[in-house]
Amino acid sequence: MIRNKYLESIVSRETYKNLLKYREFLLEYNRKINLISKSSEEIVMNRHFEDSAQLMKFIDKNDKNILDIGSGAGFPGIVMELIKKDLNLDFKIELSEKSIKKCTYLQELCDYLKIDVVIHNDDVRKIKRKSFTTLVSRAFKPIGTFLEIIEQGKISFNKILLLKGESYKKEMNQAEKHWEINCDTYDSITNPASKVFVINSVKRI
Ligand SMILES: C[S@@+](CC[C@H](N)C(=O)[O-])C[C@H]1O[C@@H](n2cnc3c(N)ncnc32)[C@H](O)[C@@H]1O
Incomplete structure (x- = not known):
């Protein structure tokens, strides 16, 4: 069995099995369309699953x-959905993804895992629902561009969680030229060069 100490320490056996089912489905589908880089397939549990789970x-x-x-x-959305019950949490997850092919994959994945998640196949700026308690995102856009997109989409939120790679400092410096960002920064557990940003409020300068 593929092991991951962090995930195994926070989820039940049943949930861990579901995470492994997700992994298998993803790796199989990754032959058809490009979902994750081939080089990360070997380390998918750490690189993608554990990285997503740390947002909990x-x-x-x-x-x-x-x-x-x-x-x-x-x-991180599907991983969060799968592990929420083990942490006594009961949020609703919605996914925004503009690629039709990836949305087909996401729907098939949700059916396979028997989870009920709303999938918006559209540019996030165009989705109908405009109010969320929480926005999460990983490997999407630079911080400043992300904030502009949220502004253009008129999406309201109480909190944003961003998983950011090695370019986080440059991105934040650039974003702070246009935005006053009230946020806390935490080390990523999967990569010493990465950060998790918890943004509590933003204001255009
Ligand atoms: C690099 S991938 C990251 C995927 C995933 N979050 C991860 O961590 O592996 C970025 C995704 O954002 C989607 N995307 C780009 N612009 C978008 C937009 N304006 N609205 C919704 N999805 C968008 C792309 O189709 C792509 O699947």
């Missing part, structure tokens, strides 16, 4: 409706 540290009962923006292969 920043989720509590106030996070009721969560929108995952640019969900792609389902990260």
